[in-house]
Amino acid sequence: MNVVLLVNPAARGGAHTGSATRAAERLRESGVGVTVLSGGSASESSRLLRTAIELGTDAVAVAGGDGTVHLAIQELAGTDVRLGIIPAGTGNDMATALGLRELDAVAAADAIAAERTRRIDLARVTRADGSTAYFGSVLASGFDSRVNDRANAMRWPRGGSRYNIAILIEFLTLKGIPYEVDIELADGGRERLVGELVMATVGNGSHYGGGIPICPDADPEDGLLDLILVRPAGRLKLLGLLPRVYRGTHTTAREVSTFRIRGVRLSSPGVTAYADGDPIGALPLTVEVAPSALRVFTP
Numbered sequence: 458m459n460v461v462l463l464v465n466p467a468a469r470g471g472a473h474t475g476s477a478t479r480a481a482e483r484l485r486e487s488g489v490g491v492t493v494l495s496g497g498s499a500s501e502s503s504r505l506l507r508t509a510i511e512l513g514t515d516a517v518a519v520a521g522g523d524g525t526v527h528l529a530i531q532e533l534a535g536t537d538v539r540l541g542i543i544p545a546g547t548g549n550d551m552a553t554a555l556g557l558r559e560l561d562a563v564a565a566a567d568a569i570a571a572e573r574t575r576r577i578d579l580a581r582v583t584r585a586d587g588s589t590a591y592f593g594s595v596l597a598s599g600f601d602s603r604v605n606d607r608a609n610a611m612r613w614p615r616g617g618s619r620y621n622i623a624i625l626i627e628f629l630t631l632k633g634i635p636y637e638v639d640i641e642l643a644d645g646g647r648e649r650l651v652g653e654l655v656m657a658t659v660g661n662g663s664h665y666g667g668g669i670p671i672c673p674d675a676d677p678e679d680g681l682l683d684l685i686l687v688r689p690a691g692r693l694k695l696l697g698l699l700p701r702v703y704r705g706t707h708t709t710a711r712e713v714s715t716f717r718i719r720g721v722r723l724s725s726p727g728v729t730a731y732a733d734g735d736p737i738g739a740l741p742l743t744v745e746v747a748p749s750a751l752r753v754f755t756p
Contacts, residue, residue: 458572459490460541461509463529464520465502476545477520479562484518487570499528506532514538516754518569520562522546527592527733534579534591534750541569541754547619547667548734550594554662554677556756568756576749577677580661582730583745584738592732593751595665595672596744598723599634599656600687603627604666605731620666628696631655633689637724641745643681643717655687655695655712657723659744663705665734673705674715680748684716720745 462484464477481491494509496502502525506517510532518541519529526542533540543565544552552558555577557565579591597605608623633653640648658665660672660683675683687698690712701707708715723730724741731737 458515458570459492460484460516460518460569461506461514462491462493462518462520462543463502463506463525464493464495465499465525465528476543476562480518480520480543480566483563483566484570487567489570499524503528503532510536510538516541516569518543518566520545523548523551523594523734526551527735530579530591530593530733530751533752534581534747537752539574539752539754541565548665550662550664550667551733553664553668554594555753558668560756564756569754571754573755574752575678575755576752578661578680578682579747579750580659580682580732581745581747581750582732582737583743585741590732590737591747591750592661592737593677594660594662594733595675596659596730596732596737596742597656597665597671598658598725598728598730598740598742599636599654600627600631601656601658601665601671602729602731605734605736606729608666609734620669624666624699628692628699631692631695634725634728637722637741638684638686639722639724640684640716640718641720643719645719648716650686653689654725655689656685657687657725658685659683659718659721659723660685661746669703670705671702673708680746681717681719682721682744682746684718684721686714686716688712688714718746 516539520543638650660675672683
């Protein structure tokens, strides 16, 4: 097996070269051919990866966080080229969805060398201009996308705790946002909701923000997406909801509505959505499930 190992030193949170080096050494010890690619920017990394895939690599491994995994997904979606993840980022939520989060570089490399794979769904986003992109974990809009704005601008602390601090700061100015939500349900039926929401979140995976189970029942192999809508309530009531979000028990709260869906169109003025931890586009956006679109190595 020949593997392209992608590391993006420009990724947020610093270089992932240490994890990449350990993973490459372990893969070579296991008889796997490894070519390391390192772009100076996301666009350069994409070009290098695209060329490697065109030349016929068997698999792509990513040493980094959700942003670098997201970059690779754009090139691998709908192909038979396998993806391996060496968790080395701030959030690692895609690694969580695949059972890889707790693996160190050596263990993650072993999972690749063993060549056990499965197919998972992705979510495909269509923007107002017709351009498209894929994500693997969660798309956030509203309150949680504003939390991402703030967390991404923070230089301290590193790790998931920056999201906790950003949540508390944004909560101080929390208010409802006008939304139009057009839903294609799992059974093919349709539903339209118009009104104020605090947030609208679409999950292919269950976690975002460095381990928060915002869509606790999402399964990236079920051919569906999970939609979580939170309606405005008193600030104290919503503050009381936060501990339940961290435990993944918030979906039964009165202010929360959940849907199993094939797709959804989210529209709200002035709201930017995030997916896999990075901005993916301004609303309106259409999100649809792409069943079995990605082949991944699994431990």
